[in-house]
Amino acid sequence: MNFFQEFHRAFLGGFTAILCEYLVPNNQVPSGVRSFFYGMTGTCAGILVILGTPLxxxxxxxxxxxxxxxxxxxGGIVMYLFIGSSNPWLIMLFILVDTTFTGGTAGFFNMPVSDICDEDMEKYDRRHPITSTVFGSNALVTKPAQSLCPMLVVSILNRYGYEEVKHGSASPAEIxxxxxxxxQLICFFPVILGVMQYIAWSQFTIRRRILERYVPEEPI
Incomplete structure (x- = not known):
């Protein structure tokens, strides 16, 4: 599950500018708005983490x-079936929301990992939690996503003539x-990854409220 989340983040972080270069024409979206959009994709996730903590x-x-x-x-299904690629403003909005939710919720992924450590300590009556082992294994699994995602996406784009289009040697039909x-990548990446993550997450049975356990409310 964490692997797919990191895979999605790598896709959005590495290819948003490339995808918008072709799907969001300069004559429809001013350069100032485009620059503001790129800036917001990097900051909204952090804001979501702060605002989403009470939730x-x-x-x-x-x-x-x-x-x-x-x-x-x-979101991916609605974007593909009902909105389409003809509205660059909605494409930018979808990417911004997708980037915000994907990056923001990734900040909460350490909570279940911590719960796994605590559950293991209680189950096997350990004196100390195996925190380093669990977090190390998690990093070992998720890090390859940062390399595999660019390789996969670039191979798909090159298969459909990205290099030719970039060098101006492609026909209008190829463009x-x-x-x-x-x-399709913008729409189907979230759908495919979301389905796999939803199935995997449904198998997670340790459903504790971390903040309620470790940060109890103090009387005023």
Whole structure:
């Protein structure tokens, strides 16, 4: 599950500018708005973590993270079937929301990992939690996503003539085909990853409210 989240973050972080270069024409979106959009994709996730902490405290991280997976699936399907690639403003909005939710909820992923450490300590009556082992294993699994994602996306783009389009040697039909593939990547990446994450997350049975356990409310 964490692997797919990191995979999604790598896709959004590494290819948003490339995809918007072709799907968001300069004559429809001013350069100033485009620059502001790129800046917001890097800051909104952090804002969401700050603003979303009370929600996690109230609902628990399990439901908040699962809502994110639901958004990926529903948002990608709605974007592809009902909105389409003809509205660059909605494409930018979708990417911004997807980037914000994906990056923001990733900040909560350490909560279930910590719960796994505590559950293991209680279950096997350990004197100390195996925190370093669990977090190390998690990093070992998720780090390859940062390399595999660019390799996969670049191979897909090159298969549909990205290099030719970039060097100006492609026909209008090839350009349209590449833009169609780019739009499908924007829509289907969240759907596919969201489905796999939702299935994997449904198997997680340690559903504690971390903030309620470790940060109890103090009377005023």
């Amino acid at each position: 996690v405290s109230r609902l628990g991280y399990f439901h908040v993270i699962r809502y994110n997976f639901t958004w990926k699936v529903v 349209n085909e590449l833009e169609s593939v780019m739009f």
